Amino acid sequence: MNVSMNVEEYMVELGRRARAAASAIVRASGAQRSEALAAIASALTADREVIAAANARDLAAGESAGLDAPLLDRLRLDDAAIERMIEGLAQVNRLPDPIGVITDLAYRPTGIQVGRMRVPLGVIGIIYESRPNVTVDAAALCLKAGNATILRGGSEAIESNRAIAASVRRGLTHSGFDENAVQLVTTTDRAAVGHLVRMSEYVDVIVPRGGKGLIERISAEARVPVIKHLDGNCHVYVDAAADARMAVDIVVNAKCQRYGVCNALETLLVHADRAAEILPAVDARLAAAGVEVRGCERTRDIIARAVAATEADWFEEYLGPILAVKVVSDIDAAIAHINHYGSAHTDAIITDDYGRARKFLAEVDSSSVMVNASTRFADGFEYGLGAEIGISTDKLHARGPVGLEGLTSLKYVVLGNGQIRP
Amino acid sequence: MNVSMNVEEYMVELGRRARAAASAIVRASGAQRSEALAAIASALTADREVIAAANARDLAAGESAGLDAPLLDRLRLDDAAIERMIEGLAQVNRLPDPIGVITDLAYRPTGIQVGRMRVPLGVIGIIYESRPNVTVDAAALCLKAGNATILRGGSEAIESNRAIAASVRRGLTHSGFDENAVQLVTTTDRAAVGHLVRMSEYVDVIVPRGGKGLIERISAEARVPVIKHLDGNCHVYVDAAADARMAVDIVVNAKCQRYGVCNALETLLVHADRAAEILPAVDARLAAAGVEVRGCERTRDIIARAVAATEADWFEEYLGPILAVKVVSDIDAAIAHINHYGSAHTDAIITDDYGRARKFLAEVDSSSVMVNASTRFADGFEYGLGAEIGISTDKLHARGPVGLEGLTSLKYVVLGNGQIRP
Numbered sequence: 001m002n003v004s005m006n007v008e009e010y011m012v013e014l015g016r017r018a019r020a021a022a023s024a025i026v027r028a029s030g031a032q033r034s035e036a037l038a039a040i041a042s043a044l045t046a047d048r049e050v051i052a053a054a055n056a057r058d059l060a061a062g063e064s065a066g067l068d069a070p071l072l073d074r075l076r077l078d079d080a081a082i083e084r085m086i087e088g089l090a091q092v093n094r095l096p097d098p099i100g101v102i103t104d105l106a107y108r109p110t111g112i113q114v115g116r117m118r119v120p121l122g123v124i125g126i127i128y129e130s131r132p133n134v135t136v137d138a139a140a141l142c143l144k145a146g147n148a149t150i151l152r153g154g155s156e157a158i159e160s161n162r163a164i165a166a167s168v169r170r171g172l173t174h175s176g177f178d179e180n181a182v183q184l185v186t187t188t189d190r191a192a193v194g195h196l197v198r199m200s201e202y203v204d205v206i207v208p209r210g211g212k213g214l215i216e217r218i219s220a221e222a223r224v225p226v227i228k229h230l231d232g233n234c235h236v237y238v239d240a241a242a243d244a245r246m247a248v249d250i251v252v253n254a255k256c257q258r259y260g261v262c263n264a265l266e267t268l269l270v271h272a273d274r275a276a277e278i279l280p281a282v283d284a285r286l287a288a289a290g291v292e293v294r295g296c297e298r299t300r301d302i303i304a305r306a307v308a309a310t311e312a313d314w315f316e317e318y319l320g321p322i323l324a325v326k327v328v329s330d331i332d333a334a335i336a337h338i339n340h341y342g343s344a345h346t347d348a349i350i351t352d353d354y355g356r357a358r359k360f361l362a363e364v365d366s367s368s369v370m371v372n373a374s375t376r377f378a379d380g381f382e383y384g385l386g387a388e389i390g391i392s393t394d395k396l397h398a399r400g401p402v403g404l405e406g407l408t409s410l411k412y413v414v415l416g417n418g419q420i421r422p
Numbered sequence: 423m424n425v426s427m428n429v430e431e432y433m434v435e436l437g438r439r440a441r442a443a444a445s446a447i448v449r450a451s452g453a454q455r456s457e458a459l460a461a462i463a464s465a466l467t468a469d470r471e472v473i474a475a476a477n478a479r480d481l482a483a484g485e486s487a488g489l490d491a492p493l494l495d496r497l498r499l500d501d502a503a504i505e506r507m508i509e510g511l512a513q514v515n516r517l518p519d520p521i522g523v524i525t526d527l528a529y530r531p532t533g534i535q536v537g538r539m540r541v542p543l544g545v546i547g548i549i550y551e552s553r554p555n556v557t558v559d560a561a562a563l564c565l566k567a568g569n570a571t572i573l574r575g576g577s578e579a580i581e582s583n584r585a586i587a588a589s590v591r592r593g594l595t596h597s598g599f600d601e602n603a604v605q606l607v608t609t610t611d612r613a614a615v616g617h618l619v620r621m622s623e624y625v626d627v628i629v630p631r632g633g634k635g636l637i638e639r640i641s642a643e644a645r646v647p648v649i650k651h652l653d654g655n656c657h658v659y660v661d662a663a664a665d666a667r668m669a670v671d672i673v674v675n676a677k678c679q680r681y682g683v684c685n686a687l688e689t690l691l692v693h694a695d696r697a698a699e700i701l702p703a704v705d706a707r708l709a710a711a712g713v714e715v716r717g718c719e720r721t722r723d724i725i726a727r728a729v730a731a732t733e734a735d736w737f738e739e740y741l742g743p744i745l746a747v748k749v750v751s752d753i754d755a756a757i758a759h760i761n762h763y764g765s766a767h768t769d770a771i772i773t774d775d776y777g778r779a780r781k782f783l784a785e786v787d788s789s790s791v792m793v794n795a796s797t798r799f800a801d802g803f804e805y806g807l808g809a810e811i812g813i814s815t816d817k818l819h820a821r822g823p824v825g826l827e828g829l830t831s832l833k834y835v836v837l838g839n840g841q842i843r844p
Contacts, residue, residue, distance in 0.1 A: 023761065026785055100784060106806070112795050114805045117783065121817050204817055225647070225818050246840040253842035339445065348836075361539065361835050362522060363448055373534050373838025382843075383536045383834065384528070395543050395626055396647050396819040400834040412805065412822040413783050414770075416795025418668040420675035421804075 007187060011195035014150055015202025017180040018123040022148040024178045026120060030097035032175070037093040037140055040171030044086050044136065047167040051082060054163035055132065062156050074130040075157055085133045088387070092140045095386040098404045099146045102413060113415040118408050120146030122204040125196050126389075127152045127218060129210035132160035138207070139168055139182045141389050145407035148181045150203065152196060155188035162186060197222040207389050207402075212317075227402055229367075229393040231317045231343035232262030234375040237334040237360070238278055239351035240271040246372060247278055247350040252285045253374045254348070260319050262391060263346050263368075263378040267314060267324040269334045272298070275327045279303055291321040298327035314341040331356050335363050342366060344393040346378040367393050367400040429609060433617035436572055437624025439602040440545040444570040446600045448542060452519035454597070459515040459562060462593030466508050466558065469589040473504060476585035477554065484578050496552040497579055507555045510809070514562045517808040520826045521568045524835060535837040540830050542568030544626040547618050548811075549574045549640060551632035554582035560629070561590055561604045563811050567829035570603045572625065574618060577610035584608065619644040629811050629824075634739075649824055651789075651815035653739045653765035654684030656797040659756040659782070660700055661773035662693040668794060669700055669772040674707045675796045676770070682741050684813060685768050685790075685800040689736060689746040691756045694720070697749045701725055713743040720749035736763040753778050757785050764788060766815040768800040789815050789822040 025033070044051070055077040062072050077085075098118050105115030124147045126138040135151055142149040153161040165184035172179045185192050197206050197218055206226045208218045215228050236254055238247045254265035270278055279302045286293060287305065294313045295306035306325065313324045314337070328334045331349075338347050348370035349360040357371045368378040378401065380388025385403030392398045398406030447455065466473070477499040484494050499507075520540050527537030546569045548560040557573055564571040575583040587606035594601045607614050619628050619640055628648045630640045637650050658676055660669045676687035692700055701724045708715060709727065716735045717728035728747065735746045736759070750756045753771075760769050770792035771782040779793045790800040800823065802810025807825030814820045820828030 026787070108804065108806055110799070110804065112799055112804070117791075119784075119787070122787070243840070249840065249842055257843050357837075362541075365448070365541070365544070366833065368834040368836060369539075370836040371838060372840055373836050374842045376843035377532070377534055377836060377838075377841065378834070382530065382532065382534070383836075384530055395831040399831055409817040409821055411788065412790040412800070414790060414792040414795050414799060414805075415779075416793060416799075418665070418671065419795045419799065420671055421679050421796050421798035 007189050007191045008195050010187060011185070011192055011199065012202070014183050014185065015123070015199045018148040018150050018183060019202050021178040021180040022120065022122045025143070025146050025148060025181055028177070030099060033097070033143060033146065034093055036172055036175040036177045037089060037143060039175035040140070040168050041086050041089050043167040043171035043174065044082070044089070044164070047163065048079075048082055051077065051160065051163045051167065052079070054159040057159045058157055065156075067156060071130055071156070075132065075160070077132055077160060081133060085136045088133075088137055089140045092144050092387050095144060095404060097144070098408055105413070105415075110419050111416065112419050115413050116410040117413045119411050121407055121409050123148045123150065123202055124407060125150045125152070125203045125206045125224065127193060127196070127206065127208045127210070127214070129154045129214060130157050132157045132164060134209055135161050135164045135184070136168065137387070138209075138389060141387055141404065142407055143181060145404045147407055150183050150185065150196060152185040152193060158186075158188055193218070194221055197224055197226070200224050209390060225397070227390060227392050227394070227398050227406060229262065229343070229345060229391050232264065232345040233266050233315065233317045233341065233343040234263060234345055235267050235269055235338045235342055235347040236265050236375065237269040237328075237331070237338070237347070237349045238271060238274060239331060239349055239353060239356055240273045241353035241356065242271075242274060242278070242350040243352055244274075244278060244281065248281045248285065250348070250350055250372070250374050251282050252289070254376055255286065255291060255323050256289045257374070257376050259321055261376070263375050264319070265323065265375055266317055267326065267341070269326050269328050269337060271334075272327050272329050275299070275302055279325065286323060289321065291323055293323055293325055295325040296327055299325045317343065331359060335360065339365050345391070346370065346375045348373060348375050367391070429611050429613045430617050432609060433607070433614055433621065434624070436605050436607065437545070437621045440570040440572050440605060441624050443600040443602040444542065444544045447565070447568050447570060447603055450599070452521060455519070455565060455568065456515055458594055458597040458599045459511060459565060461597035462562070462590050463508050463511050463515075465589040465593035465596065466504070466511070466586070469585065470501075470504055473499065473582065473585045473589065474501070476581040479581045480579055487578075489578060493552055493578070497554065497582070499554055499582055503555060507558045510559055511562045514566050514809050517566060517826060519566070520830055527835070527837075532841050533838065534841050537835050538832040539835045541833050543829055543831050545570045545572065545624060546829060547572045547574070547625045547628045547646065549615055549618070549628065549630045549632070549636070551576045551636060552579050554579045554586060556631055557583050557586045557606070558590065559809070560631075560811060563809055563826065564829055565603060567826045569829055572605050572607065572618060574607040574615055580608075580610055615640070616643055619646055619648070622646050631812060647819070649812060649814050649816070649820050649828060651684065651765070651767060651813050654686065654767040655688050655737065655739045655763065655765040656685060656767055657689050657691055657760045657764055657769040658687050658797065659691040659750075659753070659760070659769070659771045660693060660696060661753060661771055661775060661778055662695045663775035663778065664693075664696060664700070664772040665774055666696075666700060666703065670703045670707065672770070672772055672794070672796050673704050674711070676798055677708065677713060677745050678711045679796070679798050681743055683798070685797050686741070687745065687797055688739055689748065689763070691748050691750050691759060693756075694749050694751050697721070697724055701747070708745060711743065713745055715745055715747055717747040718749055721747045739765065753781060757782065761787050767813065768792065768797045770795060770797050789813070
């Protein structure tokens with residue numbers, strides 16, 4: 001029997017078990033799902049030593065294999081990280097149960113009542129890289145929303161993930177649930193991912209968590225819908241009517257508060273009338289923070305140290321201490337720039353003009369559009385979703401930060417008392 | 423230059439124009455979109471003769487080509503059909519404008535206000551078969567929801583579609599809109615469809631309208647999300663606590679009121695305790711209507727004329743005067759049957775038992791789940807959506823009858839007064 005056949009059979013078996021577990025979850029009440037999450041927290045607490053030991057083995061193997069420091073850092077589960085993981089699970093469990101909620105139930109002229117019920121998606125595949133805490137975070141959020149999960153973590157975290165998954169499954173069993181509500185892909189064979197994203201019979205949606213390369217590969221191969229974003233090329237547009245101090249504070253916060261995140265600022269657009277005033281003030285703070293500026297011609301007339309931006313810079317998500325800056329003639333030029341070069345992630349206008357705030361909100365085609373706030377607020381916790389599984393820049397189903405609701409669907413319910421169609 | 427290159431270039435050009443037109447629609451108000459729909463209605467009214475003449479050419483060509491009678495019937499646009507098309511457009515125009523509605527706008531502890539705004543999807547590709555009235559119906563619904571459309575009708579209706587599209591575009595121009603908000607693919611080259619469903623840069627969603635073969639082909643090729651259903655294998659489960667008269671009336675209505683529709687009944691499930699009472703009563707009416715019965719063994723013990731159902735019958739969407747019938751031991755067996763063999767379209771329980779009604783609603787994983795009503799009610803008009811572009815059995819984005827809302831998306835809006843992230 002060849003190896004790739006084995007991997008396919010293994011994945012199909014995981015899929016079958018997940019589908020069966022998902023049906024069982026639908027029959028459980030919200031209180032029972034909540035008990036399961038509590039039992040998982042207890043199991044993780046009891047297994048702290050085992051998880052730490054498994055993580056130590058991953059770290060040792062990673063060091064031998066020459067993994068770089070940031071990767072080892074993401075891999076590391078110290079006491080505080082394990083504590084945060086368990087606390088995160090408790091936080092998810094405190095969120096209101098989304099499942100079974102019926103909205104808009106109203107009578108129709110025929111006498112039938114029609115409404116929509118929120119229901120689980122079914123089986124969710126999570127594909128992620130080094131951080132082993134995702135194993136708990138994702139499983140908890142999916143279970144709270146009534147779904148079964150198939151988790152595929154990075155090979156460098158396999159020992160940690162196995163230990164965590166074993167605890168999670170013990171918690172499930174302990175609370176009377178099918179342990180296959182959460183399954184870890186234990187083979188590190190890369191073919192497993194290819195099967196996972198194409199098994200539309202067994203998997204309802206894929207959520208990839210990781211770098212752009214991973215997500216592009218998955219999107220290209222997938223036959224199952226993918227909740228994702230590729231880039232976070234976020235913009236701030238400083239309008240003619242902007243408050244100067246607010247503009248500078250928000251630009252600096254959005255660019256510098258954290259560089260490697262998807263909601264960080266990458267391109268600053270400034271109205272021509274305000275460029276001579278705003279840009280030097282912004283630049284003083286960016287220079288102090290060690291941020292490189294790549295500007296259009298008009299920007300370079302004002303910021304002498306700026307290097308010339310190329311066409312590629314307007315598309316670029318730097319994820320680092322670099323900012324692209326362009327002077328624009330009006331709000332229409334700003335919106336056109338954002339809709340053309342942006343990645344539909346998060347874009348903000350700084351203005352005290354009511355009409356232009358309204359226009360920007362309506363016309364910028366991004367998953368989050370802001371007025372007078374830092375792009376760094378684009379986040380499930382900041383938006384009040386309680387937690388997030390990721391951020392979507394696609395237009396269908398889930399858009400923007402994705403919390404419990406994005407892991408559910410709506411079905412129509414019809415209540416009659418014998419109606420037939422005339 | 424080879425022909426397939428030409429088709430690709432032609433489709434990309436259509437895509438570019440549609441994208442530009444979609445941006446322009448976003449800048450228009452709801453009142454302006456409404457005026458455009460009114461202008462389209464006027465143009466169609468003025469062009470009735472031209473449209474009828476074009477339709478006559480299609481019918482003549484169809485007859486020469488030996489198209490069968492049902493197909494010619496779907497193709498025919500008589501005065502009444504043109505009238506209905508124009509009236510349908512006016513109905514769509516009377517629906518409330520969904521665009522720009524902001525919901526759940528609430529303050530967060532940081533002082534930002536976070537809400538969600540309903541926005542157009544952008545560009546919608548409609549692929550349909552013979553009925554030329556879809557050209558107006560689909561374009562009107564998409565435009566009301568703020569979208570541009572690319573329409574690809576069947577080659578047998580090309581003359582009718584060209585005439586209708588010309589009127590629609592004249593109406594758009596007349597009301598100051600970009601006529602490319604509605605474009606018809608005028609080549610009958612089949613390669614055009616392949617390009618349309620893969621141009622994810624220019625097309626946001628595909629809605630196929632037609633037979634299962636068409637939809638399977640499109641789904642297999644598409645790189646753009648598809649709003650669709652493949653089958654309507656609908657069930658009625660007659661519970662132990664069903665009212666007998668209601669059960670018989672609903673079963674007969676769901677099966678016989680119209681055979682060739684996706685929400686018609688295909689498999690009847692009856693609780694064992696009620697089979698001897700219900701099945702003869704149902705069969706008397708089915709036999710009178712000329713409906714064939716394919717039953718399980720227990721069914722055949724009761725309905726002598728029933729032929730033996732095979733495994734394939736439980737999966738089958740007959741779309742005709744045939745009904746599969748199975749006797750089941752309890753509601754769990756009924757739900758398991760529906761979730762396994764069904765197509766997640768529309769399934770109903772007939773019961774006077776509160777607990778089992780509640781259980782059926784929660785556990786049947788279909789886009790419409792009903793209690794004591796005919797499956798024939800699964801329809802956008804009956805649900806109060808005003809109109810429908812189709813029915814989706816997928817779980818993501820739109821599920822069940824798809825009206826204006828399914829042609830839109832939600833984006834997050836954030837209103838601050840200078841907040842930065844600590």
